[in-house]
Amino acid sequence: MKKVICFLAVLITFVAAFQLFRQKEGVENESYTINLRHNKSYHDETDELIYKGLLWSFSQVGATLPKKTTARGIEKVTDTLWRIDVSKLGFRPVVLEKWRRIIAAAKNTQEYHLYGSIMLNRFVICSIYASNHYYEMVQAPKTYSEFLHPSVNASSKAEYAVEISSVSKGERLIRMDTTVEAITAQQFIAVEGSGHFSQGNFKEELFELIDMMPNGQLRYLIYSHNGRLVNASPNSYGDAGKPAKCMWCHESYLLDNFMSTPNIKGYLNYEQFVSLNKRNNDKLIKYRKQLSTEINYENKKDHELAEIMYISYMEPSAETLAFEWHLSIEEIRRHLAKLRTHQHHEFPFLGQLYDRHEVDKLAPHKSVPIPKSIREPNDDEPNLLGAN
Known part of the structure; x- marks a missing residue:
């Protein structure tokens, strides 16, 4: 007994x-969990496509997306409600603390108090596609000198001089290290500046950098002439834009030069540059194949799902706003009668769209702040983390 x-x-x-x-x-x-509501942004959007778009977005800020826990971290609760637990998505503890703070800010909004959730797209835009938050999530070095490997020296640098660029208004320099074997240790540097290579007076003034995160995604960083992080590459240098535009253009791979440019004596020629790029992309593919992750890097169109997710919010339809604001479509159209609509040049199936910056001025509630533009330099980059 x-x-x-x-x-x-x-x-x-x-x-x-x-x-x-x-x-x-x-x-x-x-503390790591948040409710997000979402209605179909276009006729063919499915739960699977939304899930893949979320996977891609979270991977852009370093989520390893483990096969064992990710599905529990991104759950569909009802027809229009998703529940995200970022602690299940493979973020490092130091990054989870940043997520905790953003989630707390989102839950403290008028929108969350009204509906017990915020719009899924808006939360993703605020936390991932706003440059200040992106830099914090990917743990960007605060200065250019902190980014550079101390072992890199002049003799190991390979440099490709680009006189005619599809990105830059002037000339630019592409730099990498020829002695690095592991793709995880490679650093790619695009240098914007003034002057001309042919005259020997090119002056380095801005640094657009790429390296690889442990989850296989590329990390994009931009540093000014004084070596400090900046939210975007200034328009005065060209069309590179924000880190989010780098994601859109690169689609997670290293790119060749799109325009014919003359070979400059003393620098790599075009064939050498393409060969090095191919070698590094092959290493990138090989590395990704050994990862155990929910991301399928072989599905090269999946990045578009993340892009459509933010585009359909930044350029919402009347149907999207009706769901978001709890009004009828007719009420939305009357409410926004003075605003112009347009079609998206890349995704016309999204229908007639408004401009988010304009409609937010008329919104019935306040929510977390978002940038005025996802891809381009702008003055409305939020900073909920007090970074930079």
Whole structure:
């Protein structure tokens, strides 16, 4: 009898401890969990496409997306409600703390208080496609000198001089290290500046950088002439834009030069540059194949799902706004009668669209701040993390 009593006492103690642990875990996970509502942005949008778009977006800020936990971290709750638990998506603890702060800010908005959720697209835009938050999530070095590997020296640099560029208004220099074997250690630097290579007076003034994160995605960083992080490459140098525009253009790979440019003596010629690029892209593909992740890098169109996700919010239809604002489509059209609509040049199937910056001025509630533009330099980059 004593043995039975002892066993029951141990069992009760174990159950109580387990319940306490689960309660504590629930409290902790709640800090990393948020409710997001979403309605179809276009006729053919499915839950699977939304899920893939979310995977791609989270991967852009370093999520490893483990096969064992990711599905529990991105869950469909109802027809229009998703529940995201970023602690299940493979972020490092230091990055989870940044997510905790953004989630807390989102839950403290008028929109969340009204509906117990915020719009899925808006949350993704705020946390991933706003440059200040992106830099914090990917743990960007604060200065250009911190980014550079100390082992890199002049003799190991390979440089390709681009006199005619599809990105830059002037000339630019592409630099990499020929001695690095592991793609995870390679650094790619595009240098914008003034002057001319042919005259020997090119002056380095801006640095657009790429390296690879452990999850296989490329990381994009932009540093000014004084070596400090900047939210975007200034229009005065060309069309490179924000890190989010780098994501859109590169599609997670290293690109060749799109325009014919003369070979400059003392620098790599075009064939050498293409060969090095191919070698590095092959390494990138090989590295990604050994990863255990929900991302399928072989599906080269999946990046578009993330892009459509933010485009359909930044350029919403009347149907999207009706769902978001809890009004009828007719009420939305009357409410926005003075605003012009347009079609998106790349995705016309999204229908007649408004400009988010204009409609937000008329919104019935306030939410988390978002940039005025996803891809281009702008003065409305939010900074909920107090970074930079």
